[in-house]
Amino acid sequence: DVKVTQSSRYLVKRTGEKVFLECVQDMDHENMFWYRQDPGLGLRLIYFSYDVKMKEKGDIPEGYSVSREKKERFSLILESASTNQTSMYLCASSSYGAGQGVIDTQYFGPGTRLTVL
Amino acid sequence: RKEVEQDPGPFNVPEGATVAFNCTYSNSASQSFFWYRQDCRKEPKLLMSVYSSGNEDGRFTAQLNRASQYISLLIRDSKLSDSATYLCVVNRDSGNTPLVFGKGTRLSVIA
Numbered sequence: 001d002v003k004v005t006q007s008s009r010y011l012v013k014r015t016g017e018k019v020f021l022e023c024v025q026d027m028d029h030e031n032m033f034w035y036r037q038d039p040g041l042g043l044r045l046i047y048f049s050y051d052v053k054m055k056e057k058g059d060i061p062e063g064y065s066v067s068r069e070k071k072e073r074f075s076l077i078l079e080s081a082s083t084n085q086t087s088m089y090l091c092a093s094s095s096y097g098a099g100q101g102v103i104d105t106q107y108f109g110p111g112t113r114l115t116v117l
Numbered sequence: 118r119k120e121v122e123q124d125p126g127p128f129n130v131p132e133g134a135t136v137a138f139n140c141t142y143s144n145s146a147s148q149s150f151f152w153y154r155q156d157c158r159k160e161p162k163l164l165m166s167v168y169s170s171g172n173e174d175g176r177f178t179a180q181l182n183r184a185s186q187y188i189s190l191l192i193r194d195s196k197l198s199d200s201a202t203y204l205c206v207v208n209r210d211s212g213n214t215p216l217v218f219g220k221g222t223r224l225s226v227i228a
């Protein structure tokens with residue numbers, strides 16, 4: 001079974017703090033993703049990575065950065081946390097599909113519920 | 118037009134009912150299609166992939182109509198345990214591009 005783990009289930013931080021969210025997958029997947037999920041807005045892609053040291057902006061990258069130094073680990077960094085970054089953060093990973101580099105199923109971690117006060 | 122659109126529901130159905138969810142997507146170049154299920158306060162989990170010819174997994178049937186850019190999920194003989202939010206998921210373009218998730222349709226199966 002694919003396993004994606006996230007460093008914390010619940011996190012409370014203060015405005016202005018630097019926040020690190022860690023994600024580790026054990027299936028040697030090339031692709032990793034960070035999303036946030038908010039009521040009424042669904043899942044929104046923050047950043048993704050197709051390989052070590054590679055990163056691509058998603059739909060809402062402002063206020064976030066990422067790091068992928070090892071294939072199995074993808075970190076999301078909130079440089080200076082703000083109250084509007086209170087959300088559920090979900091990490092996911094996937095391999096490539098069987099044909100023509102089409103993306104395969106994404107597997108999600110359990111999520112980190114971040115509250116910024 | 119939104120990338121992936123779903124009826125938000127909620128759908129409230131009695132046990133044993135058949136329920137259908139529909140989804141439309143905007144990019145005709147999309148190649149990967151899925152239905153995910155998300156339980157309350159849990160992460161999304163793959164329910165099934167959707168193939169061009171349509172596919173079935175037990176009580177669940179998925180259909181894809183590329184010409185209409187339309188995906189459906191049919192659940193037969195609904196169980197209480199089917200209560201969840203069902204997410205329609207499509208890759209945003211051809212090739213290895215990120216997935217786009219619909220906002221989901223909430224299903225409540227009532228005894």
